[in-house]
Structure formats: C-alpha cells, structure tokens
Amino acid sequence: xxxxxxxxxxxxxxKYHVVFIPKYRRKVLYAELRRHLGEVFRSLARQKECxxxxxxxxxxxxxxxxxxxxxxxxxxxxxxxxGKSAIHIARTYMxxxxxxxxxxxxxxxxYVSTVGRDEQVIREYIxxxxxxxxxxxxxxxxx
Numbered sequence: 001x002x003x004x005x006x007x008x009x010x011x012x013x014x015k016y017h018v019v020f021i022p023k024y025r026r027k028v029l030y031a032e033l034r035r036h037l038g039e040v041f042r043s044l045a046r047q048k049e050c051x052x053x054x055x056x057x058x059x060x061x062x063x064x065x066x067x068x069x070x071x072x073x074x075x076x077x078x079x080x081x082x083g084k085s086a087i088h089i090a091r092t093y094m095x096x097x098x099x100x101x102x103x104x105x106x107x108x109x110x111y112v113s114t115v116g117r118d119e120q121v122i123r124e125y126i127x128x129x130x131x132x133x134x135x136x137x138x139x140x141x142x143x
Contacts, residue, residue, distance in 0.1 A: 015066065016114055018065075022107065040085050041064065041085060044084050045066065048081075053066065053067050065115065065119075086106055
C-alpha cells in the first residue's frame with residue numbers, strides 16, 4: 001500500500017502507532033501463537049479497509065503502525081481487531097491450552113498516537129522493540 005488512501009472523492013493519510021497488551025501481561029505471544037497473529041491482524045485490518053504498515057509482536061505486548069481511513073474511528077478498528085483476534089485465539093488454542101479465555105485475552109484499553117512527520121522514526125522504533133527489550137532484560141540481570 002502506498003502512503004495514503006482514497007475514498008470516493010477524498011485522499012487521506014491517517015496513520016497511528018498503536019500498542020496493546022494481553023490481560024495480566026501474560027507472556028504467551030512468543031510461542032506458537034505469535035507466529036500466527038501477524039497474519040490474523042493483517043487480515044482483520046483489511047476487512048476494515050485498513051493496513052498494518054509495520055508491526056511487531058512482543059512477548060507481552062503488540063506494536064502496530066496502522067493506516068486507518070477517516071470513515072472509521074481508531075476505537076472502532078482497535079476494538080474490532082482485539083475482539084476478533086481474541087475469538088480466533090480462543091477457537092484455535094482453547095482445546096490445547098486452558099488459560100486462553102477468548103474475549104478476555106486482551107486487556108482493556110490501548111495506547112495510540114498519531115503519526116505525521118515522525119513515521120520513519122516510529123517504524124524504526126517498532127522494528128527495534130525486540131532488541132531493546134532483550135537489552136533491558138540483560139541490564140536487569142546484572143543488577
């Protein structure tokens with residue numbers, strides 16, 4: 001997708017940096033689940049005419065750079081993505097792991113900021129999240 005979109009008679013470029021966490025910050029995103037959630041989020045975004053421009057699934061949180069058309073609110077799109085992905089997690093993993101609780105998988109709320117001229121900086125930040133988290137964990141072990 002290019003840097004902007006269009007709807008009938010308008011052009012738009014509405015991008016948001018979004019972060020949300022699993023309930024209780026469960027570190028479950030690394031295992032089998034993490035490999036599949038990226039495509040789940042991309043598919044859900046497309047269903048709302050949105051795009052995951054950049055994304056990274058951390059062990060205990062999700063970072064995404066989302067392109068959202070102005071006809072949708074950020075709250076609508078994030079609510080849709082969290083709700084539908086939780087249902088997917090429950091259906092796919094409930095039989096094997098009893099601690100997946102469907103619509104209770106994600107914590108309430110999220111962090112969002114608009115992306116303007118800082119888009120490249122935010123893309124880099126999202127890409128480097130895992131390396132930075134590992135570095136911080138190593139520093140903690142040295143204390």
